[in-house]
Amino acid sequence: MNNEMLIQLLAAFLFVMGMLIVSLRRDTIMILMGIELMLNAANLSMVAFSKASHMIEGQVQVFFIITIAAAESAIGLSILVNLYRNFGSVKTQSATTLKG
Amino acid sequence: MSVVIVILCAIAAVLAVTMLFAKSPITSALSLLGILILTAAIYGLIGEHMVATIQLIVYAGAIMVLFIFSIMLLNLNNANDDYKRTPAIFAGSIVMGLGIFGFIAYGIKQFYAQDAAGRTLGFFSPEVITYLGGNSKVVSHALFSQFYVSFEVISLALLVAIVGAVVLAKRKVD
Numbered sequence: 001m002n003n004e005m006l007i008q009l010l011a012a013f014l015f016v017m018g019m020l021i022v023s024l025r026r027d028t029i030m031i032l033m034g035i036e037l038m039l040n041a042a043n044l045s046m047v048a049f050s051k052a053s054h055m056i057e058g059q060v061q062v063f064f065i066i067t068i069a070a071a072e073s074a075i076g077l078s079i080l081v082n083l084y085r086n087f088g089s090v091k092t093q094s095a096t097t098l099k100g
Numbered sequence: 101m102s103v104v105i106v107i108l109c110a111i112a113a114v115l116a117v118t119m120l121f122a123k124s125p126i127t128s129a130l131s132l133l134g135i136l137i138l139t140a141a142i143y144g145l146i147g148e149h150m151v152a153t154i155q156l157i158v159y160a161g162a163i164m165v166l167f168i169f170s171i172m173l174l175n176l177n178n179a180n181d182d183y184k185r186t187p188a189i190f191a192g193s194i195v196m197g198l199g200i201f202g203f204i205a206y207g208i209k210q211f212y213a214q215d216a217a218g219r220t221l222g223f224f225s226p227e228v229i230t231y232l233g234g235n236s237k238v239v240s241h242a243l244f245s246q247f248y249v250s251f252e253v254i255s256l257a258l259l260v261a262i263v264g265a266v267v268l269a270k271r272k273v274d
Contacts (some may be wrong), residue, residue: 055222071261078269
């Protein structure tokens with residue numbers, strides 16, 4: 001077991017944890033943080049694979065992913081502010097207008 | 101296998117578990133901040149300096165400030181009605197997650213078992229990167245020559261996201 005394999009295992013673990021946070025927590029801000037954690041895990045995996053196969057395309061891709069993550073969190077947090085303004089809470093069970 | 105990386109990975113894994121089970125959002129946000137900084141440290145230790153710097157500035161700097169600012173602004177405190185799932189669903193989700201982790205770990209093991217014989221390696225070996233002037237120089241050069249169009253398009257996407265965030269968060273005037 002070498003460094004890169006350990007980093008890949010950490011990336012897999014962080015991804016699974018992010019997935020569990022998205023599916024188990026009921027706070028919208030926790031769901032957004034879980035998405036960030038999953039993106040970070042994907043970045044980690046991509047950098048380790050790019051290092052292992054002697055390429056730099058993976059690192060350039062990580063740069064783009066970080067940019068998209070910044071855009072996504074800006075949009076997500078402004079949606080969250082709107083949610084709080086309209087329902088008085090950011091829990092997922094409070095936004096039930098479409099439930100019928 | 102370097103001892104420092106093992107320690108960093110262990111701390112990051114513990115922080116991820118903390119993030120899942122913490123009651124208050126601010127604890128989770130600080131755990132996430134720790135994970136991002138540790139990830140940047142791992143990037144730096146394996147020699148990817150450019151990505152480590154961007155990770156520190158953009159992720160641990162900008163994005164986490166946004167998150168913590170939102171938590172403070174909306175006054176999100178302890179979540180009382182969080183975790184209203186039944187224990188069966190909770191345990192089932194965690195077992196499912198560990199199963200997915202097992203599958204990914206098996207795939208990683210298969211990938212590293214075939215080792216260098218079955219893999220085609222690219223041009224940028226560590227020696228070549230040192231010869232060309234270091235990781236930051238090589239990655240930046242690729243970013244501004246080979247991936248120039250993608251760079252411009254991504255800056256446009258960021259601009260659209262900024263305008264969209266301002267429009268969404270603005271108080272309605274009517």
